[in-house]
Amino acid sequence: MRGAPETMTVLRPKSAKEAVSLxxxxxxxxxxxxxxxxxxxxxxxxxxxxxILDLSGVRDWRKISATRTSVVIGALATHAEIRRHxxxxxxxxxxxxxxxxxxxxxxxxxxxxxxxxANASPAGDTFPPLLVYEAVVHLVSARGKRELPISxxxxxxxxxxxxxxxxxxxxxxxxxxxxxxxxxxxxxxxRLAQAISKTAAAGLLTLGKGGVVEDFRFxxxxxxxxxxxxxxxxxxxxxxxxxPSVIDEACRLMERNVSPIDxxxxxxxxxxxxxxxxxxxxxxxxxx
Amino acid sequence: xxxxxxxxxxxxxxxxxxxxxEALREDFGLTGTKEGCGEGECGACTVLVDGEAVNSCLxxxxxxxxxxxxxxxxxGEPGKLSALQEAFMARGGAQCGICTPGMLMTAYAWxxxxxxxxxxxxxxxxxxxxxxxxxxxxxxxxxxxxxxxxKKEKRK
Ligand SMILES: Cc1cc2nc3c(=O)[nH]c(=O)nc-3n(C[C@H](O)[C@H](O)[C@H](O)COP(=O)(O)OP(=O)(O)OC[C@H]3O[C@@H](n4cnc5c(N)ncnc54)[C@H](O)[C@@H]3O)c2cc1C
Ligand code: FES
Ligand code: FES
Numbered sequence: 001m002r003g004a005p006e007t008m009t010v011l012r013p014k015s016a017k018e019a020v021s022l023x024x025x026x027x028x029x030x031x032x033x034x035x036x037x038x039x040x041x042x043x044x045x046x047x048x049x050x051x052i053l054d055l056s057g058v059r060d061w062r063k064i065s066a067t068r069t070s071v072v073i074g075a076l077a078t079h080a081e082i083r084r085h086x087x088x089x090x091x092x093x094x095x096x097x098x099x100x101x102x103x104x105x106x107x108x109x110x111x112x113x114x115x116x117x118a119n120a121s122p123a124g125d126t127f128p129p130l131l132v133y134e135a136v137v138h139l140v141s142a143r144g145k146r147e148l149p150i151s152x153x154x155x156x157x158x159x160x161x162x163x164x165x166x167x168x169x170x171x172x173x174x175x176x177x178x179x180x181x182x183x184x185x186x187x188x189x190x191r192l193a194q195a196i197s198k199t200a201a202a203g204l205l206t207l208g209k210g211g212v213v214e215d216f217r218f219x220x221x222x223x224x225x226x227x228x229x230x231x232x233x234x235x236x237x238x239x240x241x242x243x244p245s246v247i248d249e250a251c252r253l254m255e256r257n258v259s260p261i262d263x264x265x266x267x268x269x270x271x272x273x274x275x276x277x278x279x280x281x282x283x284x285x286x287x288x
Numbered sequence: 289x290x291x292x293x294x295x296x297x298x299x300x301x302x303x304x305x306x307x308x309x310e311a312l313r314e315d316f317g318l319t320g321t322k323e324g325c326g327e328g329e330c331g332a333c334t335v336l337v338d339g340e341a342v343n344s345c346l347x348x349x350x351x352x353x354x355x356x357x358x359x360x361x362x363x364g365e366p367g368k369l370s371a372l373q374e375a376f377m378a379r380g381g382a383q384c385g386i387c388t389p390g391m392l393m394t395a396y397a398w399x400x401x402x403x404x405x406x407x408x409x410x411x412x413x414x415x416x417x418x419x420x421x422x423x424x425x426x427x428x429x430x431x432x433x434x435x436x437x438x439k440k441e442k443r444k
Contacts, residue, residue, distance in 0.1 A: 008348075010304045010348070040327045103328065104331070105415070
């Protein structure tokens, strides 16, 4: 089967208000942003006879702007726009790095942050940085607005906790009080570009007086049903010095939060080992 | 609906969900743009929308209403090829030719956008374009040569 354009109906709102009200009347409509996930499936005929809510005309949702305490990224901002935006590069470089690894130029020029989140692939590469930055997702529907921490957005493989009629409006990144002492984004794939992640990691570490860890946040994508924070390892490390025994224990605790699978790209063991090494080197302070 | 294709304003009155690649080939007669995979992987269908390289197999035409599209046909024509096309001929950047229109458009967007002529950078810029013939080296050589040429012209 192939996508059959004549079977499709397209709604084309020009404002956020119009988008929300059209979606409320027709919650079965499928939102469309950059189409880099949706159109691949449409092309093979999976979504014929559907109604499409084309969000691309909602200009307000493209903006990236600063508030006094955060940076707000519109849901329709593309990976290309995010990876080169001065505010993101300065304050949230791990997200810029992640967006720079998504597909290649053609995908980055179309794919959006909102689409990446709504699609909720276990291998979504923006999720590890969004988790360590404790991003807040702003949702909107005809019933009003709602804010959801990124850690509560994913419900499983390709499933989110968005309610009927809800759209992602923007993603807010709260400013970090202090510049982290160390930070990392690492994606391990089959090849350098345009590869699905086998594992992807983002981490921040802030050291205080006498080398005591003040803040430690670490997150992995692609090695569980959804991207996850290493909550257990994090709470172990905070307040301690990075002694070898602490690092060993943190690496052991990692497995409490992740559950990699065997698939066509790699085995469970390989994913665990690579991920553990990324974590260990980061804690030891070695650049990978 | 109206859109600009290779500098000319065109009207499209077919289905709004027709893919850009099909509208270009069937409605506007521009068959230079090729479809390889239809999955966003191969880049053969690359065209520019408002100057940015995109996969035309993943865009319903309604999303480019009022925008400016550039296809490989805009780069040059026999007898009046662009420096980039000349370089592909001179350096063996094309063999079977299926990937070539996409390679040219991606490289063209890169050059116009002020991209670096560093070889590693050229390789990264072309990461979304697959070629099963050349092994890429000749393509990178072609783009590098075209960029060297255009720098020389600027200096004159
Ligand atoms: C060749 C290729 C390579 C890729 N490589 C990567 C990669 O390396 N890493 C990675 O993470 N992803 C990758 N992707 C996947 C994809 O590009 C990203 O997930 C992208 O961010 C999706 O955004 P979009 O705007 O194109 O989404 P769309 O395809 O438009 O939408 C995706 C889904 O989200 C919903 N949606 C979109 N916007 C909203 C909104 N504002 N509110 C509510 N729902 C919404 C849609 O209904 C749809 O279900 C790749 C895709 C391709 C084709
Ligand atoms: S045909 Fe569009 S990317 Fe392959
Ligand atoms: S020249 Fe044949 S695919 Fe590139």
